[in-house]
Amino acid sequence: MMKKLRAAPKNLPPTLRDVVEYRKSGLSLNHVVGCPLDCSYCVRHLFANYDMKRPHLVMDDEAAVATLVDHWAFRPNVTPIQIFNRATDPFLPVVKEHLFSTLEELDRRQFTNQVLVITRWKIDPADVVRLERLAHIRLTILVTWSGISDKRIEPIDSGIAEASLMTLSQNVRRTKVIFYWRPLIAGLNDSDAHLSRARELGGLAHATVFTGLFFREEIRRHFRTIGVEDLYNEIARRKIFPEAVERRVLDAFEGQTLFRKTSCGVGFAHGVADFNGHYGIREICNICPLKQVKLCAAAHRQPSQEAVEALAGLAGLEGEAIEIDERRITVSNSAEQQRYFIQHALNYQVHDRALPHLEHRHGRAEVGWS
Known part of the structure; x- marks a missing residue:
């Protein structure tokens, strides 16, 4: 019989009490919070929740799904969804029954x-x-693997993810599997041996996606408390992925399918276009299989001013100047939640003027780029 989760404490931070948040890969549903895995770079630091080691239930699964589908930004059959990607691991023994229940309720609908x-x-x-x-x-299912052996940074043996990847590869038919290679950190887990092992593991999945490290002040502060020297000289709002590391990754994966963006890998696995519309930022696509590039090109349609303005109004961006070109939609004074809603509704990139995406950086931090 499954152990019941404790109810979340009444003093849970408001950011975690609100179980639906819009993130780049979709509306994120997080009605279980708390995780014992202790990955030191976890985004839970940003929600003041890292010290909650035991998972807690904010609301029951049916109520959580109702909250999700009633959210102003949810569009049936369009909006991508993420489950338990902010405050716990969905396959922990005390959490996965809630994962299954949530998935089954969405499927029932x-x-x-x-x-x-x-x-x-x-x-x-x-x-x-x-x-x-x-x-x-x-x-x-995106199986996260880093190969980091420093137990201060990642106490969880990467062999666990490797075994899960093998189990999925041997048993799935309808479900798609991504080898989620992250976080890649210069000088820590980018050796030739790491690259070789990653290439082997990528062969077990429908696609491989690689990405870098969120190195925010909260995370750097935690590293210092556990005796880990600064992994980079600077903190950054976006993920850090140095140019030299990317070059080595691309060389190591020559001839094997590899993606820079999560939604690109997901699209490839399902045989559909990338739901984030990265095709507009064409340099992102230069490592994608030609078949996938053609799929994304066929789906790439520059939207009308009227269509964008209507969605901006729904997102609360009325009155802000909107520019549309062949690469992106540009808005001002926006929150991520507003931008991603428009982006997913139109399958077209949306950027804020104050947070430009520089060419060839692929939406990453400037750290490590010349």
Whole structure:
């Protein structure tokens, strides 16, 4: 019998009490908070929740799904969804029943939205059997692997993720699997041995996605408290992924499918266009398979001013200057939640003037680029 989760404490920060948040890869549903895995770079530092080691339930699964689908930004069969990607690991023994229940409730409603589930924990064949019963949602399991051996930074053995990846590769039919290679950190887990192992593991998945490190002040501060010297000389709002590391990754993966962006890998796995419309930023696509580039090109349609303004109004961006070109939509004074809603509704990149995406940086921090 499954252990019941404790109810979340009444003093839970408001950012965690609100179980739906818009992130780049979709509306994120997080009605379980708390995680014992202790990955030192976890985004839970940014929500003042890192010290909650035991998972807690903010609301029941049915209420959480209702909250999600009633959210102003949710669009049936369009909006990508993420489950438990902010404050816990969805495959922890005391959490995964809530994961299954949530997925099954979405599937019962016959939604065909993309649904992303990110884990670095144990997945067994019985879990896959249950996932494979889902008939409508387009499910992707992203198995996180870093190969980091420093237990201060990542106490969880990467072999656990490797075993989960193997289990999925041997048992899935409908469910798609991403080898989620992250965070890649210069000088820590980018050796020739790491690159070689990553290439091997990528062969077990439908696609490989690689990305860098969120190195915010809260995370740097935690590293210092556990005796880890600064991994980079600067903190940054965006993920840090130095140019030299990318070059080595691309060389190591020559001839094998590899993606810079999560949604690009998900699109490839499902045989559809990238739901974030990265095709407009064409230099991102220079490593993508030609078949996928053609799919994304066919879906790339520059939207009308009227269409963008209507969506901006729904998102609360009325009165702000909007520019549209062949690469992106540009807005001002926007929050991520507003931009991503428009981006997913139109499958077209949306950027804020104050936070420009420089050419060839692929939306990453400037750290490590000349």
